[in-house]
Amino acid sequence: MKSQATEANKVQYRSSRKIPWDKFAFEYDTYVTNSRYPPLLSFMEREQDLLIDTIKSLITVKHNVVVIEIGAGTGRSLFSCRQDVRLMNKCLYFIGIDNAETMTHIAMIKRNQLRDSQEISYNDSKKFVFLTLDGENLNRYFYSGRIKRPESRIDRKNLIALNRLNDELYSSATKIICILLNTLGNISPSNRVRVLEAMVKAIPPGGMIILSLFDGSSFQQGALGLYQSIAPMVGKVVQNDFYYDTYELKAKEYYSHWFIPQEAAELVQSVGFQDVEIIPFNGSELKGIFLKAYKANQP
Ligand SMILES: C[S@@+](CC[C@H](N)C(=O)[O-])C[C@H]1O[C@@H](n2cnc3c(N)ncnc32)[C@H](O)[C@@H]1O
Numbered sequence: 001m002k003s004q005a006t007e008a009n010k011v012q013y014r015s016s017r018k019i020p021w022d023k024f025a026f027e028y029d030t031y032v033t034n035s036r037y038p039p040l041l042s043f044m045e046r047e048q049d050l051l052i053d054t055i056k057s058l059i060t061v062k063h064n065v066v067v068i069e070i071g072a073g074t075g076r077s078l079f080s081c082r083q084d085v086r087l088m089n090k091c092l093y094f095i096g097i098d099n100a101e102t103m104t105h106i107a108m109i110k111r112n113q114l115r116d117s118q119e120i121s122y123n124d125s126k127k128f129v130f131l132t133l134d135g136e137n138l139n140r141y142f143y144s145g146r147i148k149r150p151e152s153r154i155d156r157k158n159l160i161a162l163n164r165l166n167d168e169l170y171s172s173a174t175k176i177i178c179i180l181l182n183t184l185g186n187i188s189p190s191n192r193v194r195v196l197e198a199m200v201k202a203i204p205p206g207g208m209i210i211l212s213l214f215d216g217s218s219f220q221q222g223a224l225g226l227y228q229s230i231a232p233m234v235g236k237v238v239q240n241d242f243y244y245d246t247y248e249l250k251a252k253e254y255y256s257h258w259f260i261p262q263e264a265a266e267l268v269q270s271v272g273f274q275d276v277e278i279i280p281f282n283g284s285e286l287k288g289i290f291l292k293a294y295k296a297n298q299p
Contacts, residue, residue, distance in 0.1 A: 073096075214287070
């Protein structure tokens, strides 16, 4: 189907391109984390299984694992790792990065609630660390497999969270950086490349990234239903907001791009990742792409 976008909504979209998610934060768990919309629910379940299996595959007797998630939101994915005992034992830290302060704030409240209700132990609760940071600024704190301690005292809250991390244990652990639930598609194309470049620099050669994306081949069937299911949070979406030729939604308050596998593979290769593995998942209405890739040994 041809794009039905009008000049009017192009202008509207341009004027609100860098949209912070703070305004969605209080409704996020209602409409996404606890969604009952079947295609989204099955996407999230399958994504979670793939994530947990991948993390577990990296656990060895000698090595602990650190999981960093860019666009961690209110912690949906990171907290669901708590259900796997072996994973909890061998994961040193779950570090959630998000540029919306309200999202980070809610994630920290949820961590404290899980601890207070004894769903996680006090020691395990300390593994969950949340920072308010744009993904493209990841190297302010994480560089080449190590923690970088900033000299200036800006970002006081981040520094308090960062001070909980043990440099030596962090350096010796295997690091995985992930971006889940098509968050990469919520990021504008130029910012997207800068975020991926920061991911390359944050990990040592051989380090792994994971991207979980919505597959553009299901955009036509799946996008309208999905965005209508979250419309109370992101605002009304109408047919003119959908660009079927580029797999994009450009609504007044919300942007999302869905990917085709080759596009996603070429994107990560262009910034220095290699050995790309793509696992297609989920049903026809909301197909997923689970992509794993490694930082090349030579730049
Ligand atoms: C679709 S939500 C996903 C939240 C969470 N990963 C989940 O699966 O439930 C996207 C999140 O990414 C965050 N985000 C968007 N652009 C970002 C960026 N450039 N850097 C860091 N976080 C970003 C938003 O604030 C939002 O919390």
